[in-house]
Structure formats: C-alpha cells, structure tokens
Amino acid sequence: AQKITQTQPGMFVQEKEAVTLDCTYDTSDQSYGLFWYKQPSSGEMIFLIYQGSYDEQNATEGRYSLNFQKARKSANLVISASQLGDSAMYFCAMSVRGGGFKTIFGAGTRLFVKA
Amino acid sequence: DTAVSQTPKYLVTQMGNDKSIKCEQNLGHDTMYWYKQDSKKFLKIMFSYNNKELIINETVPNRFSPKSPDKAHLNLHINSLELGDSAVYFCASSQGAGWDETQYFGPGTRLLVL
Numbered sequence: 167a168q169k170i171t172q173t174q175p176g177m178f179v180q181e182k183e184a185v186t187l188d189c190t191y192d193t194s195d196q197s198y199g200l201f202w203y204k205q206p207s208s209g210e211m212i213f214l215i216y217q218g219s220y221d222e223q224n225a226t227e228g229r230y231s232l233n234f235q236k237a238r239k240s241a242n243l244v245i246s247a248s249q250l251g252d253s254a255m256y257f258c259a260m261s262v263r264g265g266g267f268k269t270i271f272g273a274g275t276r277l278f279v280k281a
Numbered sequence: 282d283t284a285v286s287q288t289p290k291y292l293v294t295q296m297g298n299d300k301s302i303k304c305e306q307n308l309g310h311d312t313m314y315w316y317k318q319d320s321k322k323f324l325k326i327m328f329s330y331n332n333k334e335l336i337i338n339e340t341v342p343n344r345f346s347p348k349s350p351d352k353a354h355l356n357l358h359i360n361s362l363e364l365g366d367s368a369v370y371f372c373a374s375s376q377g378a379g380w381d382e383t384q385y386f387g388p389g390t391r392l393l394v395l
Contacts, residue, residue: 199381210389211386213385216381255322262380266336267378267380268339269326269384270326273321273322
C-alpha cells in the first residue's frame with residue numbers, strides 16, 4: 167500500500183533562515199510522482215514543486231527545492247531564506263502509476279516563520 | 282482569471298438538506314477531482330473524472346453524487362446532509378490522469394451542517 171508520512175506537526179523558523187520539511191513515502195511502484203503543496207491560512211491549496219521518480223536531479227522552483235533521496239524514500243522540501251508569508255501548512259503528496267490514478271496526501275506540517 | 286473556481290465559497294445548511302457545489306476550470310484540462318479536507322486538515326480524494334468518465338470513486342456514502350456535464354465542469358451534489366459532512370471540499374484539475382500530472386486546486390468550499 168502507498169503511504170506518505172510527515173512526522174513534523176509543527177515547525178518554527180527564523181525569518182531569512184532555511185528550513186527543511188520532512189516527507190517519507192512508501193510504495194513498491196517504480197513510477198511515481200512526489201508533490202508539495204502550500205495551504206496558507208486563507209485556505210487555498212497552492213502547488214509548489216514536483217519530483218518524478220525517474221528524475222535524477224533534485225527539483226527546484228525559486229526558493230523551493232526538493233531533496234529527493236530515492237534509496238531512503240524521502241522527499242524533503244527545503245525553503246531557503248524564509249519569509250513571513252511562508253507561514254502555512256505544507257502537504258507532501260504522491261501519485262503512483264499502479265495507484266489507480268489516486269494522489270495521497272500526508273498529514274501536513276504547519277510552519278511558523280518568526281520575525 | 283481564476284483557473285479553477287468553485288461556488289459557493291461558503292455553505293451553511295441544516296441537516297437533511299440537499300446541496301450542490303459547482304466547479305469549473307478554464308485550463309483546458311481533461312481530469313477533474315473532488316477532495317474532502319476534514320477538521321484535522323487531512324485531505325482525501327473522493328472522485329475523479331477523466332474526459333467526463335468516472336475513474337475514481339472512493340468509499341464515500343452514496344449520498345454524494347458527482348456529475349460532469351463537460352470536461353470543464355465537475356459538480357458535487359450531496360443528499361440528506363449530515364453533521365459529519367461538515368468539511369472543506371476542494372475541486373482540482375490536471376492535464377491528464379497520469380501519475381506525473383500536477384493537480385491545481387480551486388479555493389475550496391467550506392460546508393457547515395447544523
């Protein structure tokens with residue numbers, strides 16, 4: 167069965183510092199995609215970054231990068247130079263080819279950025 | 282221009298009522314989804330349509346019925362609302378139904394059943 171685990175319910179980070187949000191996944195499928203979404207207090211779900219299982223390089227999008235360690239089945243999100251506007255819930259998600267088109271989400275990590 | 286829109290944004294209703302939530306996407310995507318986010322923020326897929334055909338039908342009560350009149354629209358009708366239906370319902374869309382497709386979400390509909 168496929169599973170996404172986010173072990174950090176909440177995290178604090180000082181403004182302008184980098185922060186890593188942990189995500190581990192479990193699947194026996196060789197083809198899968200990993201996603202990170204941000205949900206600010208206003209409630210919308212914002213797509214941040216995607217990593218495919220066959221991608222050899224870590225994905226980057228502006229201040230976001232995905233630290234993909236396939237052997238360890240981890241897909242941590244790194245936010246560099248944190249800003250106050252980064253305070254939000256962050257969800258890790260996974261789709262697998264044999265998963266019947268379903269995307270499963272982790273429980274989320276709430277990030278607080280301190281001024 | 283809103284890519285994925287939902288109406289209404291808020292819905293407060295009494296137990297036993299029937300209500301609908303509408304979703305529209307202007308991205309030209311083939312696949313649309315309904316998710317439910319509970320009070321603990323847990324997000325779970327309910328339904329998915331690809332080119333107007335149902336491809337995901339999770340274990341949800343049959344009081345919930347999706348309908349896709351065309352590729353750009355996916356509506357959710359809920360009969361005989363119960364207290365436990367209170368949640369945020371998100372519509373999403375993606376280009377296709379593949380494992381490598383990014384889903385783009387609507388703003389959510391906050392449903393409160395009294």
